[in-house]
Amino acid sequence: NAGVTQTPKFQVLKTGQSMTLQCAQDMNHEYMSWYRQDPGMGLRLIHYSVGAGITDQGEVPNGYNVSRSTTEDFPLRLLSAAPSQTSVYFCASSYGGFDEQYFGPGTRLTVT
Amino acid sequence: AQTVTQSQPEMSVQEAETVTLSCTYDTSESDYYLFWYKQPPSRQMILVIRQEAYKQQNATENRFSVNFQKAAKSFSLKISDSQLGDAAMYFCAYTRSGNTGKLIFGQGTTLQVKP
Numbered sequence A: 001n002a003g004v005t006q007t008p009k010f011q012v013l014k015t016g017q018s019m020t021l022q023c024a025q026d027m028n029h030e031y032m033s034w035y036r037q038d039p040g041m042g043l044r045l046i047h048y049s050v051g052a053g054i055t056d057q058g059e060v061p062n063g064y065n066v067s068r069s070t071t072e073d074f075p076l077r078l079l080s081a082a083p084s085q086t087s088v089y090f091c092a093s094s095y096g097g098f099d100e101q102y103f104g105p106g107t108r109l110t111v112t
Numbered sequence B: 001a002q003t004v005t006q007s008q009p010e011m012s013v014q015e016a017e018t019v020t021l022s023c024t025y026d027t028s029e030s031d032y033y034l035f036w037y038k039q040p041p042s043r044q045m046i047l048v049i050r051q052e053a054y055k056q057q058n059a060t061e062n063r064f065s066v067n068f069q070k071a072a073k074s075f076s077l078k079i080s081d082s083q084l085g086d087a088a089m090y091f092c093a094y095t096r097s098g099n100t101g102k103l104i105f106g107q108g109t110t111l112q113v114k115p
Helices: none
Strands: A004-007 A011-012 A019-025 A031-038 A043-051 A052-059 A064-066 A074-079 A087-094 A107-110 B003-005 B010-014 B019-021 B022-026 B032-039 B046-052 B064-069 B074-079 B088-096 B109-114
Touching: A004 A087, A011 A019, A019 A031, A043 A064, A064 B003, A064 B010, B010 B019, B019 B109, B022 B074, B032 B064, B032 B074, B046 B064, B046 B074, B074 B088
Parallel strands: A011 A107, B010 B109
Antiparallel strands: A004 A019, A019 A074, A031 A043, A031 A087, A043 A052, A064 A074, A087 A107, B003 B022, B019 B074, B032 B046, B032 B088, B064 B074, B088 B109
């Protein structure tokens, strides 16, 4: 089991560029989420999914899009990168909504 | 809206001693779950302990235990016999009933363990 994988580990973008952060899990988990981590603010939920084809917004969804076409994959798209999106991004998955969430290793994104 | 507050940005403990990290939360729900996650310098998030709100008994996992006070909306983590490997950032988190998997995190507490 690879668990939750994220690519890339590091990324530098220029303002206005778009990109997709990849997330995959091989545990057959229904629940998947994207968080961003900023100093002094903990982790904040961007978008989440309770199953293939079902997504919803979290606390800070603006500037991000998601889709969930398969159980395994949950990509996060930045439409037009802004310096405010400089952060560390974590993908997580869980079997049920109340269960332990398994986190990927994170992606450090810098927008200049 | 639900909120989670960790009022101690940094804590330190001597190796082999005991330390308690504080967490308070605000919710109008009666059924929910609380978690403590550890994030070492490697950045990997690791579950430490999980508490179901409807259970009176405090959860324990080896050297880690919680003091869950539902009426006071308090959920502190006690680490006994602290080890150098316990040095990390610790996050308290909450999820409500409704089975959405939406976790709300506190700001985090950085724990330093002194040899």
